[in-house]
Amino acid sequence: MxxxxxxxxxxxxxxxxxxxxxxxxxxxxxxxxxxxxxxxxxxxxxxxxxxxxxxxxxxxxxxxxxxxxxxxxxxxxxxxxxxxxxxxxxxxxxxxxxxxxxxxxxxxxxxxxxxxxxxxxxxxxxxxxxxxxxxxxxxxxxxxxxxxxxxxxxxxxxxxIRNIVNDYRTFNSIEFSDLYKMYLFVTDYNINELLFIGESKVISDEYLLDVNKFFNYMYDLVEDMKNFVAKENKKDILSFDSKFNTYTNIKTPTKSEFISIVRKIFVVMRDLYENDNTKLLLDNVYPVLVKSFYAPLKNNVKIKYEFNEDFIFALEYIQIIIEVMSDTDE
Structure with missing residues (x-):
């Protein structure tokens, strides 16, 4: 012994x-x-x-x-x-x-x-x-x-542990400029008027009518992913709609470029939600994790995580945009 x-x-x-x-x-x-x-x-x-x-x-x-x-x-x-x-x-x-x-x-x-x-x-x-x-x-x-x-x-x-960092590199592919291009396209071409008001079981009409709710959420998520290990002493970041002036040199993208950006973001968000390693390290899901900490923890059983409603909203919002905009791009 x-x-x-x-x-x-x-x-x-x-x-x-x-x-x-x-x-x-x-x-x-x-x-x-x-x-x-x-x-x-x-x-x-x-x-x-x-x-x-x-x-x-x-x-x-x-x-x-x-x-x-x-x-x-x-x-x-x-x-x-x-x-x-x-x-x-x-x-x-x-x-x-x-x-x-x-x-x-x-x-x-x-x-x-x-x-x-x-x-x-x-x-x-x-x-x-x-x-x-x-x-x-x-x-x-x-x-x-x-x-x-x-x-x-x-x-x-x-x-x-390299898996954590490799996953982070994958999820870090979204740029703030991508979000702004999306925003320009959605607003300049009034995409929200084409969305399925009253059709979604998850997204309320309130969200669909206020485009900034989606982009502010996405901005926080991207900021989180790009700084996922340095958030502890970080001051509150500006919201997306307060940073428009930093992107004044970006033009409204073409429909093809817009669809490409939307699909990339959709894939990243889907993979993020399915990936425990990276999900554990993001501040945006931290309240969800706290709730799960007090659930019974047994050997060989991972903690189960509740759904983040805002995340599901964002996924559905993007999915709706893809359906609306992809009719001639498939």
Whole structure:
């Protein structure tokens, strides 16, 4: 049993050192600022994840006691070192310093960390880690729960934290200018007059008659996706209809361009709603997630999420536009 304890602690301590090593390589691994921020936050939560593995494993051991827990905590300065390394990145953070060799080392480190975690979770009944997540819910540590539950579900499905960032890159394809082009087309050609007033079971006539409700929602969603890991200290953003003056150089698109933009947005929104990894990280669905945290959480069962009515409204609004405008484009 002693060797088993030491094996687990050896793996988690090695992982924490590797996380710090990976953090040091962030500036030379990526040029995209949002991707840098994404990986910094993911690595920070990966550090907490390994700490959670230690805490839960040892809390279930017969010989566990507070003195032993204090010894673990006192010998672990990884969180302090993480903060220190993160601060050291700031001077060069905005510079483009991609280095292919450093990038390769970074992803090799990530692969090794994740292989170690999969090894620890190979015999899942050893810890039933969902019980640790339930404790986070009971302690109302919801932000920690969001991330650690996301990471846990990734590893249960033999995926990688890279999936989170890759999904983000996909969903980040919508530009604010796309929304404004849509807005110009809808308003200049009075598209709302062609919409099916009274026909939708989800969208009320009030929404259809007020085009800004849709575009403000979409603007918030796109803003969220483009800054999905940097929202914590971000001031409230301006609404879409208050930023018109920043797009004065954009002309009303052709029907073909409009249809292309609408379809792209529809596909992104549909995929977003079906994707747990990214959905967990967006502020727009945060109230929905909070409601679901208090539902029973069982091993091998993901939390089920309620429908976001505004999201469904946006999907139907776009679908109606496609139906109205696509008659000669199919």
């Amino acid at each position: 002693y060797l088993e304890d030491e094996k687990l602690l050896t793996i988690t301590q090695k992982n924490k050192k590797s996380i710090l090593e990976a953090l040091e390589k962030i500036n030379s691994t990526f040029n995209e600022l949002n991707i840098k921020v994404a990986y910094i936050k993911i690595l920070n939560n990966l550090l907490k994840f390994n700490k959670g593995i230690e805490n839960y494993f040892y809390s279930k051991k017969p010989g566990y006691n507070t003195i032993f827990q204090k010894r673990i905590d006192q010998n672990d300065d990884s969180e302090y070192l993480f903060t220190k390394i993160k601060a050291s990145l700031k001077s060069d953070f905005n510079l483009e310093g991609f280095n292919s060799l450093e990038a390769e080392k970074f992803f090799n480190i990530i692969d090794e960390i994740e292989s170690n975690i999969l090894l620890l979770f190979k015999d899942e009944e050893v810890y039933e880690f969902n019980n640790y997540l339930i404790n986070l819910i009971n302690d109302k540590k919801l932000d920690d729960f969001i991330w650690l539950n996301t990471i846990y579900n990734l590893y249960k499905e033999n995926q990688s």
